[in-house]
Every structure is written in structure tokens, then in C-alpha cells.
Amino acid sequence: GTEILGKSVRVLFCTLGVCIFYAFGYMLLPLFAFFLRDWRTLLLALTLPGLLCIPLWWIIPESPRWLISMGRFQEAEDIIRKAAKTNGITAPDVIFDPSELQDVNSQKQQTYTILDLMRTRNILTITIMSVLLWMIISVGYFGLSLDTPNLHGDVYVNCFLSAVIEVPAYIISWLLLRNLPRRYSMAAALFLGGCVLLFIQLVPSHLNVLSILLVMLGKFGITSAFSMVYVYTAELYPTVVRNMGVGASSMASRLGSILSPYFVYLGAYDRFLPYILMGSLTVLSGILTLFLPESYGMPLPDTIDQMLRVKGLEYRPPSSSTRESKEEEENPEIFKSTAF
Numbered sequence: 001g002t003e004i005l006g007k008s009v010r011v012l013f014c015t016l017g018v019c020i021f022y023a024f025g026y027m028l029l030p031l032f033a034f035f036l037r038d039w040r041t042l043l044l045a046l047t048l049p050g051l052l053c054i055p056l057w058w059i060i061p062e063s064p065r066w067l068i069s070m071g072r073f074q075e076a077e078d079i080i081r082k083a084a085k086t087n088g089i090t091a092p093d094v095i096f097d098p099s100e101l102q103d104v105n106s107q108k109q110q111t112y113t114i115l116d117l118m119r120t121r122n123i124l125t126i127t128i129m130s131v132l133l134w135m136i137i138s139v140g141y142f143g144l145s146l147d148t149p150n151l152h153g154d155v156y157v158n159c160f161l162s163a164v165i166e167v168p169a170y171i172i173s174w175l176l177l178r179n180l181p182r183r184y185s186m187a188a189a190l191f192l193g194g195c196v197l198l199f200i201q202l203v204p205s206h207l208n209v210l211s212i213l214l215v216m217l218g219k220f221g222i223t224s225a226f227s228m229v230y231v232y233t234a235e236l237y238p239t240v241v242r243n244m245g246v247g248a249s250s251m252a253s254r255l256g257s258i259l260s261p262y263f264v265y266l267g268a269y270d271r272f273l274p275y276i277l278m279g280s281l282t283v284l285s286g287i288l289t290l291f292l293p294e295s296y297g298m299p300l301p302d303t304i305d306q307m308l309r310v311k312g313l314e315y316r317p318p319s320s321s322t323r324e325s326k327e328e329e330e331n332p333e334i335f336k337s338t339a340f
Helices: 007-017 019-035 039-053 064-069 073-086 098-107 114-118 121-146 155-164 166-179 182-202 208-236 239-268 273-289 320-330
Strands: none
Touching: 007 019, 007 166, 007 208, 019 039, 019 155, 019 166, 019 208, 064 073, 064 239, 114 121, 114 239, 121 182, 121 208, 121 239, 121 273, 155 166, 155 208, 166 182, 166 208, 182 208, 182 273, 208 239, 208 273, 239 273
8 A cells, every 4th residue: 555555645545544454353352252251252352354355455456656666667558557547537648758757677687685675775774774663663562562450340341442542543643754854753653652651650549540550551652653664664665675674674673572471470570660661762763763864855765875864963944845746756647537
């Protein structure tokens, strides 16, 4: 969806279109667990619906951007014309500039590997920072999710509340990504989640409800950041290595989810220790985010040379004329008129 959809729809798809349905599924988990007490039966009930995703292989179209970068121009044109026909739009006779296609065609023989994520200092820096961000955010997200049985009250209710808080988190992240710079939005969400988790240790032991509210507020901030990082990372990497870049970051996220139970286990030594560690790491990741390049208002890069540079803390918003030209570059007329 990141490469197929236009800029405005892309943010909507990655936040509300995907993540919010993840939250709805999360809400069903305590309901399933309440009625299916055997863990084997529960896993079977949660796994079988995944078979419905298999037909998507033949339904979801390939990314026209990726097809063009691979020199498969006719396939890309067929997908765009099909989208135009579906939306009732008359496609122009010539969609791609022949001279530009010749330039792409001369470069299509080049193949890219995972090593290209370390080819230049700039892309290596972005890769390292993305891997750390995804891992830390995943530790916080899954750590708080797995810690719900340790909260005061009913475990099923707490799990449901942990899922419900994600819905407003995804809505807020969508609004922030639409109107504000990426890195400042994500840093604010991480600072919120991290600072709240650090504050929990100051709450008196008899104020259990306040502790639960603070945990949920921390989950709100980290969940918002988790939603934003999908959009942000995809915008930083060029088309030729975007799948590998996001895939490497996602792999780091899985490593974070593997480590998260051990953070929860530290609560056996001190019940505040998991929150202190997760809160500290989350605040550090918020600081790290400020050093990433800003992709707000920028077209998706197609080659490694077109990647945004790591510039530090300064942010200069593009002028209206520059932004309009870049929007036209990313969304040519046929793309504006179709789902692309």
C-alpha cells in the first residue's frame, strides 16, 4: 500500500486502514481467551482465519513504482490503466515519458541486495537508526501488552482496555502525520509514552486505578509511535531497497518482541523496574528520532542517490511552490485520478 497509494491516502491506509483493524482484532483476543480456556484451542482459533489471506496473492496488484524500477514498464502501465478504468477515469494515451523510460531501462540490470542498505554512510546511518527505533518501540509495545496480567484487576478487562486504547492512538497518529513533521510527531509520542512510564514509580501503592491509567497512557504514546514508524521508515528508503529496508527494520522489531517478556520478568525483582527500563529506552528513542531526516511534504525517493540526508535537529519546511512541485512529481495527473 505504501508505494501503490498516493501521499494523503498512504498515511490514512497505514494508520487507520491497517493498524486500527489490528486493534479490533486485539479486542477480540480477551473474548476468545475467556471462552476458550485451553491455549491449544485458542491458538488454533486465532490461526485458522489467517488462511483467508492466501487469495490476496492474486488480488493485490504489484507496485507500479517497483515495476518501473525493474524495467517492467508494460506491467506497470497495465496496472495503472486498470485502476483508471475501475475509478471511471480515462487514462491518457501516453502514461510514461519514453525518454525517462530509456534512462530507467539503461539502469534496470542493476540488482540490489541487503548489502545496499550499507552502501553509503547516509543509508547506513538511517538503517542503524531505524533498526534501533523499531526494536525499542517493539520492546515497549509488547512489554506493556504482556504486562497486563500483572496489573491490578481482572486480566481479561485489562487486556481489553490495552486494546481499546490503541484506537485513539491510531487516530491521533493519523492526524499528526497529516499535518505535522514526521520526526517531531513521532518524538512527541515517544516522549509521552516514556515519561509516563517513568512517572509510574512515583504513584502511591494504594492508587491502583491511577497506575493502570498511566500504563494505558504510556501504551497510547508507544502505540502511536509504532503506527508512525511504518509510514516514516517507508518514506526514508528509496523504491529499489524499500522492501529490504522496511523488512530489516521489521526483523529488528521481532527481535524486540522476543526480548520484551524478559523485561516483564524483571518485575519479580522490582515491580517498577520494567517500567523504568522501558520508559528510559522509549525516551532515548524519542531523542534518536530527532536526528532522522524529515520526509514530510517530500516525494518518495526511487534511487539511493535521491534519499534524504541525515541533517540533525534542524527542520526547514519546504515552501508552498516547492511542495506543490514535489507533489506533482510524486503524484502525476494519472496517479491523482486513480487509486495510485
